[in-house]
Amino acid sequence: MSFRISYAPPADDTLAKMRDGDSFRGEMARTVGLNPYGHASSAVKRERDRREATVAGAIVLYYVSGTVLTVTVVRLVPLP
Secondary structure: OOOEEEEOHHHHHHHHHOOOHHHHHHHHHHOOOOOOOOOOOEEEOOEEEEEEEEEOOEEEEEEEEOOOOEEEEEEEEEOO
């Protein structure tokens, strides 16, 4: 089962500025998109569906909606 990945405006703006945005999107689909609770992610503030993970050299803060199979990236911080 795969999850659709959407990007909130602040994360989308950051993604647009990333040099390797297409490869980042692909890595998100292969990791968080297939298992949003895996990929060494951790719950934020003890909220199971509010997650943080490092994907392709970027810190990603996202929410998981299991009812509609969507991961929404709300913040994206590329590492230098």
